[in-house]
Amino acid sequence: MKSSGFSRIFAGVACLAVALLGATFTATVPNAEGDAGSVPSFQEFERSSYVDVDGAYVVNGDEVESTKAGLKKFYERMVGPKHADEEGLIVNTVSGRDDKWSASQALNLTYCVSTRFGTRHADVVSAMAGGAGLWESASTQVDFVHVPAQDGSCNTRNNNVLFSVEPVSTTQYIARAFFPSTAKRSRNVLIDDSIWSSGSWEPVDILAHELGHALGFRHEHTRPESGTCFEDNNWRALTPYDAASIMHYPQCNGSSADLEFQASDAAGVRALYGS
Numbered sequence: 001m002k003s004s005g006f007s008r009i010f011a012g013v014a015c016l017a018v019a020l021l022g023a024t025f026t027a028t029v030p031n032a033e034g035d036a037g038s039v040p041s042f043q044e045f046e047r048s049s050y051v052d053v054d055g056a057y058v059v060n061g062d063e064v065e066s067t068k069a070g071l072k073k074f075y076e077r078m079v080g081p082k083h084a085d086e087e088g089l090i091v092n093t094v095s096g097r098d099d100k101w102s103a104s105q106a107l108n109l110t111y112c113v114s115t116r117f118g119t120r121h122a123d124v125v126s127a128m129a130g131g132a133g134l135w136e137s138a139s140t141q142v143d144f145v146h147v148p149a150q151d152g153s154c155n156t157r158n159n160n161v162l163f164s165v166e167p168v169s170t171t172q173y174i175a176r177a178f179f180p181s182t183a184k185r186s187r188n189v190l191i192d193d194s195i196w197s198s199g200s201w202e203p204v205d206i207l208a209h210e211l212g213h214a215l216g217f218r219h220e221h222t223r224p225e226s227g228t229c230f231e232d233n234n235w236r237a238l239t240p241y242d243a244a245s246i247m248h249y250p251q252c253n254g255s256s257a258d259l260e261f262q263a264s265d266a267a268g269v270r271a272l273y274g275s
């Protein structure tokens with residue numbers, strides 16, 4: 001936590017997760033003395049959920065559920081019985097299956113960068129390329145492809161790209177992303193202006209974290225080894241736990257404050273998509 005800017009952002013990122021998860025924490029963390037009375041109803045949970053610009057619900061700090069039905073499923077997983085889990089990188093699972101792109105799609109992950117970023121457009125293009133490059137240099141089976149021709153109509157309705165990168169104005173997060181299983185209408189990376197003043201978290205690394213979600217990776221800190229910030233058990237371990245993973249929030253007992261890409265992250269993307 002080098003700067004006050006970092007602390008502010010840090011609080012901003014953390015607060016949503018705390019607001020969303022705090023109420024269910026006692027019911028879902030292993031060995032916690034939770035009781036049924038501490039579990040909010042779905043209605044209470046929904047009211048406490050942050051709704052994004054396009055009507056999607058933001059969960060786990062910077063991930064998205066497109067619909068109320070999706071939020072309900074998320075809620076049910078949160079409050080449901082905990083199932084056993086064993087084990088830096090973990091992949092999201094949906095109904096027990098890895099949430100990942102097909103081999104051919106992974107080699108053509110097209111995106112646009114909205115011209116609505118204005119004077120920051122070139123900076124976003126550059127930071128996206130840098131963030132994507134960290135994953136791409138770890139695996140030849142993953143390729144993010146910027147399609148500049150679509151930048152002028154860059155939104156979730158543009159079917160010429162797999163996803164869009166768009167500006168947002170919010171105090172809820174710096175940036176947020178989606179998973180491969182996310183419906184096209186919510187398949188965007190939203191970036192708040194605070195990305196340019198996030199202290200020791202560089203824009204390239206923040207976007208690499210978001211693109212990690214876009215590849216299917218979950219927050220490393222949901223693993224039991226972190227001892228905090230539990231989300232749910234719908235994931236599969238790809239590598240041993242790494243408290244310094246780029247997918248691990250530093251404020252969740254992370255061992256690194258600067259959100260840098262780690263060897264474990266490289267190993268994880270190779271484990272899921274190939275080298």
Ligand SMILES: [Zn+2]
Pocket residue numbers: 061062063209210213219
């Ligand atoms: Zn995240």
